[in-house]
Amino acid sequence: MAAIQLVHVSKEYGGGALAVNDLNLEIAEGEFVVLVGPSGCGKTTALRMVAGLEEITDGEIRIGDRVVNDLAPRDRDIAMVFQNYALYPHKTVYENLVFGLRMRKVPKEERRRRVEEIARILGLEDMLQRRPAQLSGGQRQRVAMGRAIVREPQAFLMDEPLSNLDAKLRVQMRAEIARIQQTLAVTTLYVTHDQVEAMTMGHRVAVMRGGVLQQVDTPQRLYDSPGNLFVASFVGSPAMNLLEVVLERDGGTLVCRVGDTDLELPADTVGRRPALERFVGRHIAVGIRPEALSEAGEDPDAPRLRGRVLLVEALGAESLAHVEVTGTPLDRPELVDVAASQTHLLPVGERTATLLARLEHDTGVRPGHIVDLAVDTRRLHFFDLESGVAIAAAAAPVTAAAVG
């Protein structure tokens, strides 16, 4: 086991654009770090540089206490699981598993013992004499994992290893990989574009965009306090509602003006974000997670938004309501997958935004209804419209506040 460090690592494929731009990332010994981001953001490139399959344009990569920049892949003592598994089609499962050990001149008896042990752990004992073509997708995936594990390497690198599996198997293998990683406590760098995978598997998640690392944090902290608009929009499913609002002072309190509705901000929220004062009278971006919206009760003073229901998706445990409100949806290039920016798909007017709200499964709300959505104003996220950076709470009590 060893830690992996990327220090100011950049990659240029030619043509001037940086596929990876000044990446700094440390994966501690035994840690499971997931690299996530939209397609083409440089995740694979970063991983392949660690593996030694891609030359590093700038910076330094260390595995353990060795600088590995000019080491060949075989000398880095890492194992990799490929998206298409890259099982040797002409070799049996046994030969696939044993290949790495043979190349490393592990004694014959030892080889057999290790392969058989791994096969037992992964439930592959009955398939050792089969060829990859005779295996199901899940079994191939397991052989690919086995080939990595049997080597007992310093680190695992995995590039979207689950993307070729069907939805159900993916969930199952997700848990299995996480379990194996936990048991072996091997340093793991895992690449995916699926943020659900990232959030469920990683000890920490690194979010990339356009070659630039956006934020590295535990899944919970990423969710609770995204550092910028991109991370806010990327993390979470369904995604965060993002609106452009005007921040106003109304007597002693600050209010967000959404369309023609004023949402009063609680004093402690404002208190923990002294920076908000600087934005009074200006446009800012506000993020509302779907679960911070609910059907409003009787209390007339509670902050609420009124809108027309466009669509209700019953998901079983809950219902997702698409509610059209007056307000300005945020429209910025970095936003992916944001409910509010999808409004153009639906027939809506000029200044309307569609919010996603997580409602009770037995909600009586139907399309066409006018509803009042209660807004949990303590769980709002604020962003500087210019830079996209979060107007974050001062250090310590953030987590508590955001969750509470």
Add this chain to the structure above:
Amino acid sequence: MSSVAPIAPVPVAPTTARPAAVARRRLRRGHVARRIGINLLGLAVFTVMIFPVYWMVATAFKPGRNIQDYKPHWFPAPATLSNFTNAVHRPYFWTDVKNSLIIVSFVVVLSLTVAFLAALALSRFRFYGRTAFIFLILGTLMVPLAALIIPLYITLSRVHLINTLTGVIAMYMTFVLPFSVWTLQGFMRGVPRELEEAAMVDGSTRFGAFVRILLPLVAPGLVATSIFAFIQAWNEFIIAYVFLHDGSKQTITVWLASFTNLHGTDWGPLMAGATLTALPVVVFFVLIQRRIAFGLTAGAVRG
């Protein structure tokens, strides 16, 4: 978006062991040396492979005194066209070019027409005896022309077709036809059947679907196969050599092979003639190389 800095930059101290820049330069230098070495090797192989062709063309343009010199003249300077004029004014050059063209045209048209029909059957129908026919086509490979030529000679001498272009055209079918059938059915198999089926669903007859859908799509394959048939027929030697005795009836390859006379070889005109013989083939070959190259092996590697 550059204004959005990484929110939680990981504090990693730069190593003291070896600055990254140095490591990088070292890696690059090793890499570059290797690349240069490999490309030099490529240049060497290129030189060895191309030299004979170059030597033919260069010799063809050299005056006689520069050819008949123990010390080679590497470049055709001064250059002359006299070898070419000499070659084309030799007896039967133009007649034999004409003979070659006649034979080749008949062979191409005949074999392509027949092969097209056969390929249609092989690629678009399932029928009893189909596999047997394919094996027959592939099996023709095992019959060497040098073996076949004996009974062919005896047969043709019975029907008095020796020394006629007709006999040679018929015999060229022995190797051009199986090849054309095999290549064409490969091209046709590459056109998805669904396209014709769609046309048939849209109201076309089966024949109409062949004509309107398959034919245009397989046209490039037809062209490639024709050219390859052309090349094979143009290059053939032994049959023409055995069956065409008169100088005025021979083909260009036989003309070229009989260049040596009792006084030795006139290398300049011979190389000029060789260049002229190779020219149409080279032109055509370069045109279709990409398509035909893998006809015999296509699809043999499957990851």
Add this chain to the structure above:
Amino acid sequence: MAVAESEFPLVSRRRRRLSGRRVASALAPYALLAPAAAIIGAVLGYPLYLLVRLSFEKYGLFELVRHHGTWVGLGNYRKIFHDSQFWHVVLRTVVFTAVNVTLTMVLGTAIALLIARLGRFMRLLLTTALVLVWATPVVVAVNIWRWMVDYEFGVANWTLTKLHFGNFVHHDWFASSLSGFGVITAVIVWGAIPFVAITVYAGLSQVPQELIEAAQIDGARAWNVFREVTLPLLKPIFIILASLSIIWDFQVFNQVWIMLGERPSPDYYLMSIYAFVESFRINEYGLGSAIAVVMVAMMMVATLVYIRQMVKTGEVR
């Protein structure tokens, strides 16, 4: 026909039409194949039958004029099998084929591996050269090489002398059949390399890059990657190329015949030359046929390997 049909009641007419169409579409492929089958039968099948029959006959000049051979049973075969020259020729042909095929395959594969590692410009240059060589007609190629090894003004003799390989001034390459076959092998291998190199290169580029990377990460060095991953994946291509090369090199005729000015000495006899000389120079068509039949039988083995591999890789479907 249409008139007659319209008199039948609707139901039966439909059935008739249907079955008529079915018969037509069942016969269609045979009709399409008929011309090809007829031609192949006439120019290949019949001569092949005749070849076998001739091999059991005495067929000399007299018989050629008479258009009729004399049945001698296994006489021709007995004769050639008891002829030590025949066995020499067989052995020479087998060795010649083995040497040519081996050289072609090894050099062709090496060049394919080289092409895969070249820069773009060099790759284009080299493949262009290969295509030019490939396109060179055999008769032309033989004459080029004959010129290069000419004993008086050949570039080979001058170069080898300059490079101190010995004194090659006025060296006659065809004085000894060994060096003569060396030149012939050079012509054949030089001409056959492009097909092998380009085909193997195409195969190499189809090997998934991931597999190579996986092997590298598994700790394999370049040689092991080639031996353990690339080579097994390309095995079908190698089998096809090798069997085709065997088929082609076993029946070499033109290169020897033209290279030696159309009168090769017996040292240069390969089976094809031997059969040809027996028939057309000595006018023993029966003996020549017997030799040719043995040749076809030997070629059959390589052809079967080729066809088997084509079936396995799904080319025959």
